Amino acid sequence: MRKYFITGLLILVPLAITLWVLNLIISTLDQSLLLLPERWQPRVLIGYEFPGVGTVLTLLVIFLTGLATRNIIGKQVVYVWELLLARIPIVNSIYSSVKQVSDTLFSSSGNAFRKALLVQYPRHGSWTIAFLTGTPGGDVKNHLQGDYVSVYVPTTPNPTSGFFLMMPRADTIELDMSVDQALKYIVSMGVVAPEHLEQKLIVDPSAAESQEHRP
Known part of the structure; x- marks a missing residue:
């Protein structure tokens, strides 16, 4: 009975968390309906709340915004809008910081979180997975002698928080795994190993046995 109960937990817990x-996400995005006039609300038009309408509306607005800003006129509007925001003292610092981070993370030409690295942290001899975010810039690089890289060391099991480090490139080891595989490995606290590691664990014993049977 204990084995059956654990098996049921392993099946239902991931499903329940995914649905939750x-x-x-859907309930949060549905809050965008509050921006619509009262007569356009689904509960007025249809007669009851229909979950997911706000999500579709939000995704549609994001898509149309991206579509409209791809042409020359849209780029000019964005340029004027950013110049306007640049003249507002507090808004300027917040908007520019957020825009730099978002451009780095979401731009197709960016290099953030493109490589998984193995680094020694928090002390020598302890290894953890980090992500390459670039190279030190500004006045920081003037005080660092040698080839340094900027890395992000996420925490477990919540990778959205972590530590920003600058270390010599020679002290990092580039891993043969994708960022998604590395994130799964971190979130699972090392329980869910990447596929190629599992294959090596399967192949290595047989290879060792074949070596033992050789004359």
Whole structure:
């Protein structure tokens, strides 16, 4: 009975958490309906609340915004809008910081989180997975002698928080795994190993046995 109970937990817990996260995302995006006039609300038009309408509306607005800003006129509007925001003292610092981070993370030409690295942290002899974010810039690089890289060391099991470090490139080891595989490995606290590591664990014993049977 204990084995059956654990098996049921392993099946239902991931499903329940997935549904809970989806419900949280949809309910959050549905709050965008509050921006519509009262007569355009689904509960007025249809007669009851229809979950997911706000999500579709939000995704549609994001898509149309990206579509409209791809042409020359849209780029000019964005340029004027950013110049306007640059003249507002507090808004300027917040907007520019957020825009730099978003451009780095979401731009197709960016290099952030493109490589998984193995680094020694928090002390020599302890290894953890980090992500390459670039190279030190500004006045920081003037005080660092040698080839340094900027890395992000996420925490476990919540990778959205972590530590920003600058270390010599020679002290990092580039891993043969994708960023998604590395994130799964971190979130699972090392329980869910990447596929190629599992294959090596399967192949290595047989290879060792074949070596033992050789004359």
